Amino acid sequence: MENNAKKLLEKYLSGNCTPQEQAMVEEWYLRLPFERKAPDHGIIEASKEEVYQRLKLTPKPGFIIRLKHIAVAASILICITAGLIYFVGINNTLTPVAKTQLKDVLPxxxxxxxxxxxxxxxDLDQAKNGEIASQHxxxxxxxxxxQLEYEIQEDAAGLAxxxxxxxxxxxxxxxxxxxxTKIWLxxxxxxxxxxxFASNERVVELNGEAYFEVxxxxxxxxxxxxxxxxxxxLGTHxxxxxYRDEPSTKTTLLEGSVKVNxxxxxxxxxxxxxxxxxxxNNALTTIRDVDVEQETAWKNDVFSFNDDDLKTVMRQISRWYDIDVVYQGKISNDRYFGEIPxxxxxxxxxxxLELNHVHIDISGKTLTVTGN
Known part of the structure; x- marks a missing residue:
């Protein structure tokens, strides 16, 4: 989470943010006074020099960093370092959020x-540690x-x-x-x-999401x-x-080389x-220089969102907490950035979600999102 925030703060301080990214950073800053763990003005002022060091800034000749930008960056960086969760929706309406008592659900x-x-x-959840099966x-x-581990014995027979x-x-x-090969599901x-595996190839079939170290x-x-x-x-990460309910299938390469057909x-x-x-449209395209940390954040126990709409956010939450999500009314086109453990x-x-003005009600295992 901190690394992603640093990248965005560097862009903000250097003036390279898009208008949307600039609005997001300044919304974080404006929201801090309402957060219990937000630093006071004195701490922010005293931390400006630390921000230079933490972000490893090297201003170019003639480049001036506005004090306001340093104050914003200092306050946000301190909060993130202290473990304050940030999750920001752009262009959120300020409609009051209905208060709903949520029967807690474990992750x-x-x-x-x-x-x-x-x-x-x-049932691997109920199975005891050690050998659980032997076949051929x-x-x-x-x-x-x-973890599930396989061991081939010397006398292994031909298998089907x-x-x-x-x-x-x-x-x-x-x-x-x-x-x-190690696989995270x-x-x-x-x-x-x-x-x-056969003597000439190794073939697996996937439905859902997995990270491979081949x-x-x-x-x-x-x-x-x-x-x-x-x-x-041949060998790569x-x-x-x-997932069949996602609008696209995404293959993200971290190491080595792959061919997608x-x-x-x-x-x-x-x-x-x-x-x-x-x-x-059945179109296969290549996207260069994607944020691989975001694409694999789930493997490191983090939800990571970058310009995602609400339904994309809720699909991830639905899978992880085993709840059904339904929608009522017109759902906004707000975009969301940030991370949630x-x-x-x-x-x-x-x-x-309530902080981001998302209207939610829950009954049993069904979560209802209501639009304006």
């Missing part, structure tokens, strides 16, 4: 179902830190059939495949993979198939967001690139 946790090739179903010379274990690990809404899990995700194997390319595309790698159209990604398949209870997220 998601390590929770998944493993379906073996023979049809046996294992392959041992499947649940580790002390709640696939395993599937599925996380529900409100769940996440990590699996280490027999070839050494986000909520509401399923991964289908063979009991043992073990290098020049002789066996690793392929991830989703409903709309195939991603091919990347994230795929392929959609119905014969192929793009090759370099680190920092994102392949975006827009489902409405995913280990917060839903009541804490609810308070943040």
């Amino acid at each position: 998601g946790r390590n929770k998944a179902i493993l379906t073996l090739a023979n049809g046996r179903v294992v 010379g392959i041992i499947i274990r649940k580790s002390q830190n709640g 059939g696939s395993n599937t690990i599925s996380t529900p809404r409100g769940g996440q899990y990590q699996v280490s495949l027999p070839d050494g 986000n909520a509401a995700t399923s991964l289908k993979y063979p009991s043992a 073990a290098k194997d020049q002789k066996r390319p690793f392929r991830v198939k989703t409903a709309q595309q195939t991603v091919e790698v 990347f994230n795929i967001n392929a 959609h119905t014969g159209t192929e793009v090759r990604l370099n680190p920092g690139d994102q392949a975006r398949l827009t489902l409405a 995913r280990n917060n209870n839903l009541s804490e997220v609810f308070k943040i």
